Amino acid sequence: MTYNLLKIVHILSVLIWISGMFRLLDFYQHKKERESQREAVLEFDSTWTSPAMLSAWCAGIAMAYLARWWIHSWFLWKALLVVALSGLHGLLIGTLNREDGSANQQVKVWWLIPLLLGIVGLVVIKP
Numbered sequence: 001m002t003y004n005l006l007k008i009v010h011i012l013s014v015l016i017w018i019s020g021m022f023r024l025l026d027f028y029q030h031k032k033e034r035e036s037q038r039e040a041v042l043e044f045d046s047t048w049t050s051p052a053m054l055s056a057w058c059a060g061i062a063m064a065y066l067a068r069w070w071i072h073s074w075f076l077w078k079a080l081l082v083v084a085l086s087g088l089h090g091l092l093i094g095t096l097n098r099e100d101g102s103a104n105q106q107v108k109v110w111w112l113i114p115l116l117l118g119i120v121g122l123v124v125i126k127p
């Protein structure tokens, strides 16, 4: 029961987190047209995306602890990719906060897609 509740919290948090990441992707891809939305994007991130990322981490770690998932290699690979995804989020938000050449991050923002494919693939297939 506790485990399933954690999974519900985890999946909802991941949904909000990733929707925020796609908002960042959209911002970076249409930077010139979206420049006026910079503050709104940052506010959305601190209200929704970052708290959701934190709660996805907490629920994920709690599930891993309860089910001892860390002894399985799929979980360790997933953890590695999730650390990379969290790092990508930090990089994109950090650049936006500093208001410097976010154009340089336009390529990096596309790392979102393979990271998501890897994470969801690992958690479903559990190779």
Ligand code: HEM
Pocket: 007, 010, 011, 014, 018, 056, 057, 058, 059, 060, 061, 063, 064, 069, 082, 085, 116, 119, 120, 123, 124
């Ligand atoms: C933030 C760090 C994360 C940790 C520590 C973590 C850990 C976990 C654990 C332990 C499970 C339970 C696996 C099971 O019961 O089968 C799980 C489920 C899941 N995770 Fe994560 N996860 C994290 C981030 C993510 C991210 C970023 C995504 C998507 C992009 C994601 C997608 C999922 C999905 C879809 C499930 C449900 C799988 C199923 O029920 O078959 N997780 N996660």
